[in-house]
């Protein structure tokens with residue numbers, strides 16, 4: 001029996017743990033987490049499937065990982081599990097004032113899309129008060145962070161997995177495991193001393209507006225977005241290089257003003273909650289294997305963190321690749337002992 005530890009129980013940790021259970025025969029998987037749902041960054045995310053704030057992560061990897069997630073969500077939807085899993089299929093309109101806008105290649109993985117015409121762009125520019133130069137409406141999924149975590153945790157535990165609430169100070173604490181998978185998000189900065197991981201602050205407002213069946217995002221300096229889902233609509237949002245998790249009043253007012261221009265009907269929506277989350281941003285996603293040696297001691301680690309503003313979008317694709325790396329490390333470890 002192989003023993004695998006996963007550190008972290010956000011979307012990246014739980015999907016990785018499930019992918020390992022599904023791929024590696026004869027293994028027990030234990031998750032160690034400082035915080036679990038409803039207290040992780042994942043719980044704050046609207047959960048829109050759209051690659052966002054991924055910096056230098058190679059475009060073809062982003063397309064591959066996000067496609068795997070999209071196909072997984074479509075499968076759950078077809079199986080009739082959308083409600084329980086927090087999945088909602090809907091059109092998303094996204095537009096930008098960036099002159100260098102190019103049609104993203106991940107559009108090919110979606111169920112369909114229409115590039116915005118000059119006329120559409122003019123109409124939205126006028127309403128929003130900024131000059132938009134490119135955009136697209138595509139079919140996408142919303143996969144609500146606060147609902148997906150309990151859903152996947154149940155599946156993980158039903159498969160024989162264990163979740164232990166514990167803060168890991170030092171990776172050496174887990175040296176008894178065959179492989180340790182590092183899904184600590186922003187925590188990677190402290191735990192692994194990876195100073196490439198830096199927070200991008202996101203303040204949002206959760207409102208009740210059950211008449212919203214179409215999401216909108218403006219990607220510009222004057223950003224704003226309205227994301228519909230089953231339990232609430234998310235109004236956002238900031239993207240600041242800042243690590244304050246306190247709700248800011250100026251941000252509140254900006255979000256409400258910008259979003260009511262985008263979708264005027266949300267003016268009358270009832271506010272449920274103001275929240276702030278810190279996206280685990282990195283120059284690129286770190287998904288790789290490492291053997292850490294300390295004297296005679298070896299720890300085999302698979303890193304899977306730094307998913308910025310798209311941890312939910314990339315989760316299932318990255319989890320499958322992490323599970324492959326775990327399997328390879330086990331093969332190498334036990335081959336040398338034969």
Ligand SMILES: Cc1cc2nc3c(=O)[nH]c(=O)nc-3n(C[C@H](O)[C@H](O)[C@H](O)COP(=O)(O)OP(=O)(O)OC[C@H]3O[C@@H](n4cnc5c(N)ncnc54)[C@H](O)[C@@H]3O)c2cc1C
Nearest residue numbers: 008009010012034035042048168185187202277311312313
């Ligand atoms: C406002 C906002 C909106 C967003 N919207 C979207 C969206 O629409 N779509 C999308 O795809 N993404 C979105 N994101 C991004 C997404 O939330 C993140 O990329 C994703 O949640 C990262 O998941 P994670 O599992 O890496 O991190 P987390 O959810 O932060 O989980 C990290 C886990 O590691 C644990 N941990 C850390 N250090 C240690 C340690 N030393 N010992 C033990 N446990 C540890 C934590 O307790 C936690 O369990 C949004 C983010 C924000 C802030």
Ligand SMILES: *[C@@H]1O[C@H](CO)[C@@H](O)[C@H](O)[C@H]1NC(C)=O
Nearest residue numbers: 034035036037038039040165
């Ligand atoms: C989430 O955090 C709150 C406030 O710190 C705490 O009371 C609650 O027990 C936590 N929930 C879980 C499941 O850890």
Ligand SMILES: *[C@@H]1O[C@H](CO)[C@@H](O)[C@H](O)[C@H]1NC(C)=O
Nearest residue numbers: 007171182188191192193194
């Ligand atoms: C996870 O990776 C980060 C970055 O390298 C590191 O600081 C941290 O110690 C790692 N944690 C574990 C449990 O491997």
Ligand SMILES: *[C@@H]1O[C@H](CO)[C@@H](O)[C@H](O)[C@H]1NC(C)=O
Nearest residue numbers: 222223236237238254255258
């Ligand atoms: C809203 O618009 C203002 C300019 O009117 C801008 O400064 C701000 O960044 C926008 N977005 C948010 C979320 O505040």
